[in-house]
Amino acid sequence: MPSNTPKEISFTSEVRVRFAEVDPLGIVWHGNYIQYFEDGREAFGRHHGISYLDQKDSNFSTPIVESKCEHKLPLTYGDVATVKTTYVDCEAAKMIFTYEILNPQGQVVCKGRTVQVFVALGGELSLVIPDFFIAWKKKVGLLDG
Amino acid sequence: MPSNTPKEISFTSEVRVRFAEVDPLGIVWHGNYIQYFEDGREAFGRHHGISYLDQKDSNFSTPIVESKCEHKLPLTYGDVATVKTTYVDCEAAKMIFTYEILNPQGQVVCKGRTVQVFVALGGELSLVIPDFFIAWKKKVGLLDG
Amino acid sequence: MPSNTPKEISFTSEVRVRFAEVDPLGIVWHGNYIQYFEDGREAFGRHHGISYLDQKDSNFSTPIVESKCEHKLPLTYGDVATVKTTYVDCEAAKMIFTYEILNPQGQVVCKGRTVQVFVALGGELSLVIPDFFIAWKKKVGLLDG
Amino acid sequence: MPSNTPKEISFTSEVRVRFAEVDPLGIVWHGNYIQYFEDGREAFGRHHGISYLDQKDSNFSTPIVESKCEHKLPLTYGDVATVKTTYVDCEAAKMIFTYEILNPQGQVVCKGRTVQVFVALGGELSLVIPDFFIAWKKKVGLLDG
Numbered sequence: 001m002p003s004n005t006p007k008e009i010s011f012t013s014e015v016r017v018r019f020a021e022v023d024p025l026g027i028v029w030h031g032n033y034i035q036y037f038e039d040g041r042e043a044f045g046r047h048h049g050i051s052y053l054d055q056k057d058s059n060f061s062t063p064i065v066e067s068k069c070e071h072k073l074p075l076t077y078g079d080v081a082t083v084k085t086t087y088v089d090c091e092a093a094k095m096i097f098t099y100e101i102l103n104p105q106g107q108v109v110c111k112g113r114t115v116q117v118f119v120a121l122g123g124e125l126s127l128v129i130p131d132f133f134i135a136w137k138k139k140v141g142l143l144d145g
Numbered sequence: 146m147p148s149n150t151p152k153e154i155s156f157t158s159e160v161r162v163r164f165a166e167v168d169p170l171g172i173v174w175h176g177n178y179i180q181y182f183e184d185g186r187e188a189f190g191r192h193h194g195i196s197y198l199d200q201k202d203s204n205f206s207t208p209i210v211e212s213k214c215e216h217k218l219p220l221t222y223g224d225v226a227t228v229k230t231t232y233v234d235c236e237a238a239k240m241i242f243t244y245e246i247l248n249p250q251g252q253v254v255c256k257g258r259t260v261q262v263f264v265a266l267g268g269e270l271s272l273v274i275p276d277f278f279i280a281w282k283k284k285v286g287l288l289d290g
Numbered sequence: 291m292p293s294n295t296p297k298e299i300s301f302t303s304e305v306r307v308r309f310a311e312v313d314p315l316g317i318v319w320h321g322n323y324i325q326y327f328e329d330g331r332e333a334f335g336r337h338h339g340i341s342y343l344d345q346k347d348s349n350f351s352t353p354i355v356e357s358k359c360e361h362k363l364p365l366t367y368g369d370v371a372t373v374k375t376t377y378v379d380c381e382a383a384k385m386i387f388t389y390e391i392l393n394p395q396g397q398v399v400c401k402g403r404t405v406q407v408f409v410a411l412g413g414e415l416s417l418v419i420p421d422f423f424i425a426w427k428k429k430v431g432l433l434d435g
Numbered sequence: 436m437p438s439n440t441p442k443e444i445s446f447t448s449e450v451r452v453r454f455a456e457v458d459p460l461g462i463v464w465h466g467n468y469i470q471y472f473e474d475g476r477e478a479f480g481r482h483h484g485i486s487y488l489d490q491k492d493s494n495f496s497t498p499i500v501e502s503k504c505e506h507k508l509p510l511t512y513g514d515v516a517t518v519k520t521t522y523v524d525c526e527a528a529k530m531i532f533t534y535e536i537l538n539p540q541g542q543v544v545c546k547g548r549t550v551q552v553f554v555a556l557g558g559e560l561s562l563v564i565p566d567f568f569i570a571w572k573k574k575v576g577l578l579d580g
Contacts, residue, residue, distance in 0.1 A: 019328060019342060020464045024512060029455045030209040031179035038176070038309060052309060053368050064175040068213045077459060078343050164473060164487060165319045169367060174310045183454060197454060198513050222314060223488050320499040321469035328466070353509075354465040359502045 007089040007142050013043035015101075017079045027074035034067060037099045037112050040083030044097070048087075050136050058132035062095055062116040073109040080104060089142050093118055093129045152234040152287050158188035160246075162224045172219035178255050179212060182244045185228030186259070189242070193232075195281050203277035207240055207261040218254040225249060234287050238263055238274045297379040297432050303333035305391075307369045317364035324357060327389045327402050330373030334387070338377075340426050348422035352385055352406040363399040370394060379432050383408055383419045442524040442577050448478035450536075452514045462509035468545050469502060472534045475518030476549070479532070483522075485571050493567035497530055497551040508544040515539060524577050528553055528564045 015036050023029040045051030055062055075081055082102040090096055099112040118126040118133065129137075137143040160181050168174040190196030200207055220226055227247040235241055244257040263271040263278065274282075282288040305326050313319040335341030345352055365371055372392040380386055389402040408416040408423065419427075427433040450471050458464040480486030490497055510516055517537040525531055534547040553561040553568065564572075572578040 018325065019332065020325060020458060020466060022459045023455060024457045024459065024461050025206055025208070026459050027208070030212060031176060031183070031455060034176035034179055035308065035310060042309065061170055063170070063172070063216070063219075065216050066214065067175060069211065071208065071210050074208075163470065164477065165313060165321060165470060167314045168310060169312045169314065169316050171314050176310060180453065180455060187454065315496055315498070317498070320502060321466060321473070324466035324469055351460055353460070353462070353506065355506050357465060357504045361498065361500050364498075 008086050009044075009048065009140055009142070010084055010086040011040075011044035011047050012082060012084050013040055015039050015081050015083055017075050017077055017081065019077055022077045027076055030069070030071060033069050033071070033101065033110050033112065036081065036083055036101055036110075037067070037069075037085075037097075037114060040085035040099055040101075041097050041114070043083070044085040044087065048136075048140060050133075055132075058130065059121040060126070060130055060132065061119050061121075063119060064114050065117050066115040067112065068114075069110060069112045071110050073103060073107055075101075075103060075109055081109065082106075089137070093126055095133075153231050154189075154193065154285055154287070155229055155231040156185075156189035156192050157227060157229050158185055160184050160226050160228055162220055162222055162226065164222055167222045172221055175214070175216060178214050178216070178246065178257065181226065181228055181246055181255075182212070182214075182230075182242075182257050182259060185230035185244055185246075186242050188228070189230040189232065193281075193285055195278075200277075203275065204266040205271070205275055205277065206264050206266075208264060209259050210262050211260040212257065213259075214255060214257045216255050218248060218252055220246075220248055220254055226254065227251075234282070238271055240278075298376050299334075299338065299430055299432070300374055300376040301330075301334035301337050302372060302374050303330055305329050305371050305373055307365050307367055307371065309367055312367045317366055320359070320361060323359050323361070323391065323400050323402065326371065326373055326391055326400075327357070327359075327375075327387075327404060330375035330389055330391075331387050331404070333373070334375040334377065338426075338430055340423075345422075348420065349411040350416070350420055350422065351409050351411075353409060354404050355407050356405040357402065358404075359400060359402045361400050363393060363397055365391075365393060365399055371399065372396075379427070383416055385423075443521050444479075444483065444575055444577070445519055445521040446475075446479035446482050447517060447519050448475055450474050450516050450518055452510050452512055452516065454512055457512045462511055465504070465506060468504050468506070468536065468547065471516065471518055471536055471545075472502070472504075472520075472532075472547050472549060475520035475534055475536075476532050478518070479520040479522065483571075483575060485568075490567075493565065494556040495561070495565055495567065496554050496556075498554060499549050500552050501550040502547065503549075504545060504547045506545050508538060508542055510536075510538060510544055516544065517541075524572070528561055530568075 021028050021032040084100040086098045088096045095116040097114050101110040103109050118130050138145040166173050166177040229245040231243045233241045240261040242259050246255040248254050263275050283290040311318050311322045332341055374390040376388045378386045385406040387404050391400040393399050408420050428435040456463050456467040519535040521533045523531045530551040532549050536545040538544050553565050573580040
């Protein structure tokens with residue numbers, strides 16, 4: 001029985017705002033959210049076995065080709081934010097993640113999305129989903145084994 | 146005689162890739178492009194009289210509420226990239242900039258877009274275009290004086 | 291009964307190396323250790339009640355006036371390092387911390403030292419130890435109450 | 436006729452303070468001076484033919500093993516600082532640089548020093564001065580040719 005909703009897997013992690021990440025206006029400089037997304041994506045990856053180092057072991061890297069960030073509220077020094085990272089499955093040779101960052105009060109401060117492609121060790125873009133990622137999809141239940 | 150094309154003003158600046166901006170894969174880490182956009186926007190602002198410090202003198206700040214980045218090609222250490230920053234006029238109380246970053250060979254490595262809003266000194270979001278920004282639009286020819 | 295050994299208090303925390311902190315040589319860029327020192331100092335501060343925010347509540351900031359860093363071994367991506375932060379008591383109006391950063395194998399990769407001074411809210415350097423810091427020294431047993 | 440003063444070569448460059456380099460106190464975060472030192476050292480290196488890329492062409496890297504920084508005055512957003520980088524010759528297999536950073540008023544805001552060693556491509560520390568660096572010393576007049 002087919003489903004039209006995209007299959008998703010999430011993981012929630014925390015990031016503590018660093019003093020040097022806060023700008024003269026007293027709020028986290030917007031560019032640092034890209035780092036928070038990466039922190040969330042790598043926490044997801046370590047938990048689900050698909051981190052940068054797992055990819056490297058499979059002789060692939062997955063450079064970001066698109067990123068997007070919407071800022072709703074500021075974070076400030078002292079905040080420990082929650083990063084909810086969601087892998088959004090697709091049929092293309094891509095990895096898509098969405099992010100929701102919440103402040104200590106549970107309000108969404110930022111939403112984002114990144115798209116990654118697969119590049120083999122030699123530098124060649126993979127036009128098909130690499131075997132290691134097919135295997136990962138099966139392992140986590142996104143594909144029938 | 147009305148025009149449907151948005152009015153735009155551009156400025157071109159340069160950014161030299163720093164060693165610490167390059168990641169273990171030997172390319173500029175994607176999050177650093179947000180900094181390059183800001184470098185371009187501030188170079189535009191200094192040239193056209195609408196930089197962060199000009200805004201501050203008018204008792205406003207203009208936090209980023211949206212940013213978007215598309216990566217086409219990598220930059221690496223030793224590259225001096227060109228940043229073309231374009232102010233895209235709109236009727237809302239917003240500042241929209243687009244960015245094109247070119248490598249030393251003149252190829253587009255990255256395209257981006259940011260949206261900023263106007264916040265008064267006390268922290269209140271301005272729902273109308275502040276006077277200083279109306280004055281700036283007139284000065285640079287985006288509005289009839 | 292006088293003691294010639296300086297009185298010290300330590301705290302141990304962890305820092306996970308971020309991908310963007312690693313340079314093209316595959317090792318943590320040396321400048322990032324200053325951030326790791328701050329991470330350690332703030333973890334110490336939160337534990338012992340003398341963090342940046344505690345100082346701010348007392349209307350003081352404590353800018354760094356000296357920092358020193360000796361690198362023994364590299365850290366790389368995937369490493370979770372241990373930061374041992376030690377407050378070294380002195381009689382001057384200063385805060386001195388030393389740092390030892392250890393890799394996952396327990397080897398010292400980096401040693402450091404920072405010196406901070408006390409600046410009152412208005413911007414004036416304090417030539418004497420501020421009351422809040424005297425109170426803190428008593429609280430943690432560095433001064434007789 | 437021998438000289439007791441160390442032989443030195445200097446180069447002066449500029450660095451523009453970035454918004455994201457300024458902390459909530461409105462001054463450049465102290466850790467960013469390590470980046471300014473590197474900016475100065477690389478500007479020196481490009482001018483005198485001994486930059487990171489020149490070293491790499493000779494199959495060597497020169498990791499920092501010591502760095503030191505003394506802060507005298509703050510820098511703030513809008514400042515274009517001057518970095519005076521001085522190579523201080525020594526007989527060991529080391530590269531020693533000192534730094535003086537001046538604010539737009541010409542006051543010294545920061546002084547620093549870094550020590551680098553020579554590591555061959557394979558990762559081995561060189562206990563003697565590599566040939567390419569001997570050649571460089573001759574070229575710039577620090578050694579008789």
